[in-house]
Amino acid sequence: MRDPVAAAASAVTALVGDRAADWDRTGRLPGDLVRRLGAAGQLAAQIPAKYGGPGWSSADNGEFTAHVGSLCGSLRSVMTSQGMAAWTVERLADPAQAAELLPRLASGDTAAVAFSEPQAGSDLSAIETTVTVDGDSLLLSGHKTWVTAADYADLILVVARMDEGGAVVAVDRTAPGVRVRRVAEPLGCRAAGHAEVRLHGVRLPLSRLLGGGRQPLSLLVTTALAYGRISVAWGCVGILRACVAAAVEHAGTRRQFGRPLGRHQLVARHLADLWTAEQIAARACEHASRCWDEHDAGLVPAIVLAKYVSATHAAKGAAAAVQVLASAGARDGHVVARAYRDAKLMEIIEGSDEVCQLILADHALRQG
Ligand SMILES: Cc1cc2nc3c(=O)[nH]c(=O)nc-3n(C[C@H](O)[C@H](O)[C@H](O)COP(=O)(O)OP(=O)(O)OC[C@H]3O[C@@H](n4cnc5c(N)ncnc54)[C@H](O)[C@@H]3O)c2cc1C
Structure with a gap:
């Protein structure tokens, strides 16, 4: 492991200590632990330095992810969601959206990515959540299931249908019409904050549509x-x-x-x-x-x-x-x-x- 990765690995070992079993039993990670790792950029360590992230390679981030995975599967799951959200923003957002969202994800805000729905699991072409443009805002409605880390998330990236294509919408968890409810007693990764996300006519600014939307699902x-x-x-x-x-x-x-x-x-x-x-x-x-x-x-x-x-x-x-x-x-x-x-x-x-x-x-x- 390179020095910064080894240092991060030994810091996270100390933070987790012998507590992973308790977190698994209680089904919760300490909020301050998630925030602390998020603030150090370590939940999504591939975020480029120009956005305030560590800018690690995939190889370095992978070794770090494996290390966290050896300590606590729930914490590693939260990292996966955060990194997946950051990567989605990096790839799909326009420069202004990236400049707003990526520094948030590199400095303590947490995120989840919501694709799955009750009738759309392996077959994501069956997604029914819909986003439409309504005047000068967006209107988002749907039901997402099993969204890892949604219970900890400040930001949820929602994959939705838009006209003939699809769109990713960046939704603040506190937006009116968003309801997050934990999945009760999951088989494993029990503290990963899996949750149902219901979206009832959520009204958002147009700037929340990554890259303008209407991309192939x-x-x-x-x-x-x-x-x-x-x-x-x-x-x-x-x-x-x-x-x-x-x-x-x-x-x-x-x-x-x-x-x-x-x-x-x-x-x-x-x-x-x-x-x-x-x-x-x-x-x-x-x-x-x-x-x-x-x-x-x-x-x-x-x-x-x-x-x-x-x-x-x-x-x-x-x-x-x-x-x-x-x-x-x-x-x-x-x-x-x-x-x-x-x-x-x-x-x-x-x-x-x-x-x-x-x-x-x-x-x-x-x-x-
Ligand atoms: C712990 C956990 C975390 C998750 N995190 C997230 C998340 O962060 N965000 C999110 O959006 N979703 C998440 N999910 C949902 C996850 O992506 C789906 O559970 C997964 O895609 C499978 O869908 P399904 O459960 O509806 O199973 P189904 O699609 O109903 O499949 C049931 C079984 O049939 C098999 N099957 C289906 N179609 C075929 C086929 N064509 N050929 C052969 N076999 C087939 C499947 O492999 C599976 O074994 C999570 C789920 C779990 C359990």
């Missing part, structure tokens, strides 16, 4: 998801690193049948598989980040590959870690128990395993 979704997927993939590397550490420590110290668990070949195989999973996921993420940083034409399949490989390996790896720890890890809040629940969700979000497989198959067919 698929372009908007792909733009935001590019960041979301690579960030989730690095988060899964973090999950695997936490699982390797816990499983190795336990297998080296717990003795059964007269020797350490790790000296029983069937347990050793779990350790080998877990370590292999971490290595494969890390290499896939490094490759995707290299493509991002070098503007490589193969970026999109590299990101989808990293997300798919990392999520599937994290889910399998976390299950193996629970198996190695057995009863020692089978309680709420334990690092491998959290990893097991959090990793399963990573196979669903930002393009489920199946959606990733469809994209990769399409890529393979076009290559052939």
